Amino acid sequence: MSERLNLMSPAMLADPYPTYAELRRDAPVCQVDPGGFWAVTRHDDVIAVLKDTALFSSEGFRAATKPAWLGHNPFGDSMLVLDPPAHGRLRSLVNRAFTPAAMTRLEARVRAFAEDIAARLPLGQPVDWVESLAMPLPASVIGELLGLDPSLHARFKRWTDDLTSISPVTPDMTARMEEIRTTVREAEQYLTEVLASRRRAPADDMVTDLLRAQVDGQSLTDAELMSFLFLLLVGGLETTVHLLNHSALQLIAHPEVLDRLRADPALIPRFIDEVLRYEPPVRSVYRLVMADTEIGGVRLTKGAKVLAMIGSACRDEAHFPDAHRFDIDRGGVTHLPFGHGIHFCLGAPLARLEARLLFTALVPRVRRLSPAGPPEWRRALSMRGVTSLPLVAHPA
Ligand code: HEM
Structure with a gap:
């Protein structure tokens, strides 16, 4: 491949997997656009990058999410x-909000949301799956976790869309820059009020838990709390929306899988794990090279920006036999869609819980999902998913 690959080209957004396979074979570490990142595409190299926090720093995210124009x-x-x-201190402070006991406490609420949303899905007519189903559940759950007002769900979506669209902004896109700056201000203002109200009146929610959390006599500072709330909004919402969207796309492509899930709902967790492997919602994570090094036979110098391509690693034939086949019987779950090492996703059990309860509620009602128009692919470097998904859910 002589020309630099653009990860945001329409073809790469619609189906990057054949190109990922070429990269793994011919250029497993190569420089790509936009941004001149070094894309690391083989499974074992991706794991090596994520494991070695001294050589591959997560500061890479800071550069991608806080460019000079945004401040x-x-x-x-x-x-x-x-x-x-610094990471370990914060992680141990917020960890307690995600313990198995905390998840068990949440389960009844998530089930109630899932049943309500599934029951309201219009059957036998075209709907946008994103609007009707994939967005409302994670938005309700994040709203519940943070104790936010449900009437703001539409706004969360705009906030998270904007907050995950920072790196593709180019110097000529001044209007877009202003929109994103406005979003940051608006979200921060809203979340500041949430923090203040929980301080005045503690509630049974995660914000209150976070305000109380202490490790070695230290609590979270206001700035740390605000950053964490932003991270939950972005990390917990869009990722899960994409998981639910990819699940629907796989059920459209494999109607026989929906039949099997209806006959045996115990297969739902396996289905979800295979959707995560086949279409990881977080297709890449950013890292910054801290000292000259070599990976996949390529020398990288200090300061090089790396994309650890989870989306490619999960289709690596060297690791997953027949990797391009969607197969819920494959066995052996990979957790890589949720990262690896010290930053492993805190919300993985919650995301799996949401998807499991949603499909448990939906599968008995729906015989088949069929497309009602082309899906629209999201323009983002780190995420892979659709922003609209017209389909018809045929009643069982
Ligand atoms: C299908 C859904 C999800 C996927 C695919 C996903 C994926 C990921 C990945 C790949 C990372 C690691 C990033 C890195 O190494 O730089 C991560 C971290 C994280 N995720 Fe998720 N996530 C999902 C859902 C959630 C949910 C529902 C929450 C919370 C409500 C959440 C909260 C977090 C947090 C707090 C981190 C940072 C952990 C750290 O830095 O130690 N995620 N996620």
Whole structure:
């Protein structure tokens, strides 16, 4: 491949997988556009990058989420961008909000949301799956976690869309820059009020838990709390929306899988794990090279920007036999869609829970999903998913 590959080209957004396969074979570490990142595409190299926090720093996220034109952005200061030891301190403070006991407490609420949303899905007529189903569940759950007003769900979506569209902004896109700056201000203002109200009146929610959390006598600072709330909004919402969208796309492509899930709902978790492997919602994560090094036979110099391509790693034939086949019987779950090492996703059990309960509620009602128009692919470097998905859900 002589010309630099553009990860945001329409073809790469619609179906990057054949190109990922070529890269793994011929150029497993190569420079790509936009941004001149070094894309690392083989499974074992991606794991090596994510494991070695001294050589491959998460500061890479800061550069991608806090460019000079944006300046202030709490998301770009969150634990996602920190390395040890600062990362460990924050992680142990927020960990307790995600324990198995906390998830069990949440389960009944998530089930109630899932059943309500599934029951309201119009059957036998074209709907946008994103609007009707994939967005409302994670928005309700994040709203519940943070104790936010449900009437703001539409606004969350705009906030997270904007906060995950920072790196593709080019110097000529001044109007877009202003929109994103406005979003940061608006989200911060809203979340500041949420923090103040929980301080005045503690509630049974995650914000209150976070305000109370202490490790070695230390609590989270206001700036750390704000960054974490931004991270939850971005990390917890769009990722899960994409998981639910990819699930629908796979059920459209494999109607026989929907039949099997209806006959045996115990297969739903396996289905979800295979959707995560086949179409990881987080297709790449950013890292910054801290010292000259070599990976995949390529020398990278200090300061090089790396994209660890989870989307490619999950289709690596060297690791997953017949990797391009969607197969819920494959066995052996990979957790790589949720990252690897110290930044492994805190919300993985919650995301799996949401998807499992949603499909448990939906599968008995729906015989088949069929497309009602082309999906629209999201323009983002780190995420892979659709922004609209017209389909018909045929009643069982
Ligand atoms: C299908 C849904 C999800 C996917 C695919 C996903 C994926 C990921 C990945 C790949 C990372 C690691 C990033 C890195 O190494 O730089 C991560 C981190 C994180 N995720 Fe998720 N995530 C999902 C859902 C959630 C949910 C529902 C929440 C919370 C409500 C959440 C909260 C977080 C947090 C707080 C981190 C940062 C952990 C750290 O820096 O130590 N995620 N996620």
